[in-house]
Amino acid sequence: MKKIITSCALMLTAIAMGSLVQAQPAVHKLEVDVSKSVASIQPTMYGIFFEDINFAADGGLYAELIKNRSFEFTLPLTGWLQPNSDRHSLNLASGMGTIIKSEDNPADRNFLRVEVNNDAGYQLINEGFRGMGIQAGALYDLSFEAALYQGAISGVTFDLISPEGKVIGSTSVTPQGNNWKYYEGTITANATEEKAQLRITFTGKGAIDMDMISLFPQDTWMGRKKGLRKDLVQLLDGLNPGFLRFPGGCIVEGRTLARRYQWKKTVGPVTDRTMLVNRWNTEFAHRLTPDYYQSFGLGFFEYFQLSEDLGAEPMPILGCGMACQFNTGELVPMDELDPYIQDALDLIEFANGSVNSPWGSVRADMGHPEPFNLKYLGIGNEQWGPEYIRRYEAFEQAIRSQYPDIVLISGSGPFPDGEHFEFGWEEMKRLNAEIVDEHYYRAPEWFRENATRYDSYDRNGPKVFAGEYAAQSVAIASPDNRNNWNCALSEAAFMTGLERNADIVVMTSYAPLMAHADAWQWTPDLIWFNNLASYGTINYYVQKMYSNNAGTDLLNISEGGEALTGKNGLYASAVKDEAKGELIVKLVNVADTAKSLSLAVKGGKASGEVMVYAMTGDNPDAVNSFENPQLISPVSSKTTIAKNTLEETIPPHSFLVYRIKMKD
Numbered sequence: 001m002k003k004i005i006t007s008c009a010l011m012l013t014a015i016a017m018g019s020l021v022q023a024q025p026a027v028h029k030l031e032v033d034v035s036k037s038v039a040s041i042q043p044t045m046y047g048i049f050f051e052d053i054n055f056a057a058d059g060g061l062y063a064e065l066i067k068n069r070s071f072e073f074t075l076p077l078t079g080w081l082q083p084n085s086d087r088h089s090l091n092l093a094s095g096m097g098t099i100i101k102s103e104d105n106p107a108d109r110n111f112l113r114v115e116v117n118n119d120a121g122y123q124l125i126n127e128g129f130r131g132m133g134i135q136a137g138a139l140y141d142l143s144f145e146a147a148l149y150q151g152a153i154s155g156v157t158f159d160l161i162s163p164e165g166k167v168i169g170s171t172s173v174t175p176q177g178n179n180w181k182y183y184e185g186t187i188t189a190n191a192t193e194e195k196a197q198l199r200i201t202f203t204g205k206g207a208i209d210m211d212m213i214s215l216f217p218q219d220t221w222m223g224r225k226k227g228l229r230k231d232l233v234q235l236l237d238g239l240n241p242g243f244l245r246f247p248g249g250c251i252v253e254g255r256t257l258a259r260r261y262q263w264k265k266t267v268g269p270v271t272d273r274t275m276l277v278n279r280w281n282t283e284f285a286h287r288l289t290p291d292y293y294q295s296f297g298l299g300f301f302e303y304f305q306l307s308e309d310l311g312a313e314p315m316p317i318l319g320c321g322m323a324c325q326f327n328t329g330e331l332v333p334m335d336e337l338d339p340y341i342q343d344a345l346d347l348i349e350f351a352n353g354s355v356n357s358p359w360g361s362v363r364a365d366m367g368h369p370e371p372f373n374l375k376y377l378g379i380g381n382e383q384w385g386p387e388y389i390r391r392y393e394a395f396e397q398a399i400r401s402q403y404p405d406i407v408l409i410s411g412s413g414p415f416p417d418g419e420h421f422e423f424g425w426e427e428m429k430r431l432n433a434e435i436v437d438e439h440y441y442r443a444p445e446w447f448r449e450n451a452t453r454y455d456s457y458d459r460n461g462p463k464v465f466a467g468e469y470a471a472q473s474v475a476i477a478s479p480d481n482r483n484n485w486n487c488a489l490s491e492a493a494f495m496t497g498l499e500r501n502a503d504i505v506v507m508t509s510y511a512p513l514m515a516h517a518d519a520w521q522w523t524p525d526l527i528w529f530n531n532l533a534s535y536g537t538i539n540y541y542v543q544k545m546y547s548n549n550a551g552t553d554l555l556n557i558s559e560g561g562e563a564l565t566g567k568n569g570l571y572a573s574a575v576k577d578e579a580k581g582e583l584i585v586k587l588v589n590v591a592d593t594a595k596s597l598s599l600a601v602k603g604g605k606a607s608g609e610v611m612v613y614a615m616t617g618d619n620p621d622a623v624n625s626f627e628n629p630q631l632i633s634p635v636s637s638k639t640t641i642a643k644n645t646l647e648e649t650i651p652p653h654s655f656l657v658y659r660i661k662m663k664d
């Protein structure tokens with residue numbers, strides 16, 4: 001009997017052990033060689049693409065709070081309300097603002113003539129960009145130009161009001177004389193309000209002409225007067241971007257040639273910059289924003305300055321004589337292309353030329369005598385077909401002969417494959433192009449399946465700029481797309497493939513960069529903001545993990561001699577940071593199960609200390625939000641490595657960065 005019990009017990013133990021053995025997950029044995037640098041990681045590897053879409057410039061980064069400050073919109077009173085003057089019933093008893101066209105200044109053609117008839121309380125209200133974000137205790141710079149026209153207006157009062165009409169800050173100005181004068185005031189806000197408006201009232205009767213009515217927070221990025229919104233630039237700065245591509249996107253091309261982006265109209269005094277309707281205003285019937293214009297207060301000078309502030313290489317993109325091919329596709333005939341090419345040459349002079357050169361002097365007059373050291377220039381955005389190639393060639397010849405050091409970025413069309421893409425690439429190879437821009441807005445699965453995309457690219461051909469990409473949770477340009485964890489994790493997986501191919505992929509940027517929560521046209525976007533707050537999406541933190549751990553040299557990391565490109569749900573890339581003496585390993589697990597890893601470090605000695613940055617989450621639909629801005633974001637911790645081997649279990653659905661300190 002005892003024997004039977006013993007053998008039963010042995011059997012049970014064996015079964016239990018067997019099942020234990022079966023339950024043990026396989027250990028993935030990874031190897032990374034720190035002694036062999038496969039390629040240099042270009043300092044431009046992870047950058048940002050600022051595109052004026054989704055109210056990213058006016059109403060966003062450019063901190064101006066007044067919409068249509070100079071009455072230049074197609075409907076010149078857009079954004080302005082006159083509640084006590086009912087134009088339709090011609091009840092103009094209290095007064096009326098009328099648009100007058102000025103002959104003197106071609107850029108700023110309109111101004112407003114305000115006639116105040118009696119004491120009935122004429123009001124002029126600016127609604128801001130879906131309201132104005134006002135912070136309690138903050139100071140606001142109010143300015144305007146005015147000339148008394150007739151009668152006796154003795155005072156102009158500016159009140160910040162809440163949606164309920166409560167005054168939350170005021171300033172008054174006494175206008176003087178019949179000549180145009182510049183007036184300033186300061187408003188201190190006594191309450192925080194996301195949807196404030198600016199109300200203007202008048203003392204006395206008569207008529208006064210007004211223009212460039214402007215309101216900025218004093219607390220801007222770097223404290224620059226009439227500058228950029230601080231919280232948004234801080235988010236950009238957090239990405240430590242290697243370059244700043246600007247200003248678009250399709251707005252570069254314009255729906256028509258007449259409405260293309262013309263950089264020369266965006267520099268010099270702000271009052272001389274010609275307003276332009278934004279191409280995205282009515283692009284999508286499901287997201288109409290007819291009040292979307294470009295004041296160009298954020299113009300090319302400011303983009304260069306921002307690049308400098310961020311320590312990013314400036315990368316302007318210029319139209320090449322082709323309007324957006326998704327719209328009119330209008331073409332400049334080849335024999336009329338010279339002015340467009342001259343714009344490119346002049347831009348290089350504006351950025352880099354001596355202060356004595358015509359365009360260098362414009363830069364100097366704007367307060368930047370030192371050159372901006374422009375190195376990269378994009379020719380065309382998402383152009384395709386033979387007409388693009390002909391125009392690109394003409395630009396290239398002219399720029400190469402005068403500025404051989406400028407690196408040109410060419411396009412390969414809007415899609416990552418297909419006829420236009422293949423044709424574009426063939427042609428760019430034939431032309432020995434330096435860097436070709438690729439765009440991909442695709443499903444999350446596409447990103448997971450394409451981590452090997454660049455493994456087979458020609459190592460002797462042009463380099464790659466992955467200039468616009470983002471996983472689309474529903475479909476390209478669907479208003480239901482979300483910046484969810486599934487998309488962000490898929491991008492993280494794909495990016496191991498960008499990094500593993502850093503010998504030919506030299507620049508990358510997510511797109512679009514920013515969106516106003518109440519005024520967007522395109523989703524997903526890297527950063528969301530409203531009038532008071534902003535947050536980085538989960539995708540933002542994925543970008544941040546890469547850009548803040550970019551390293552200097554690409555290393556080989558493998559499992560059984562093979563790169564990790566999705567088998568068992570695992571992706572990996574590795575770099576070293578030569579200056580800091582650190583090995584940096586990026587690991588993505590898209591599987592539903594945890595993975596045990598044993599990472600052997602070859603060719604160098606690990607000191608023992610390891611910093612870990614982890615993004616994890618169980619819910620693929622999870623999103624960051626204004627309420628929970630860091631729901632999924634990197635969490636840092638420390639671990640150790642013994643005998644040059646890191647033993648770790650990485651959770652399901654996770655993206656981890658390990659920074660392993662090496663001995664000298």
Ligand code: AHR
Nearest residue numbers: 249250251381382511512
């Ligand atoms: O980022 C949104 C748009 O997508 C860009 O303007 C264009 O380049 C691409 O089609």
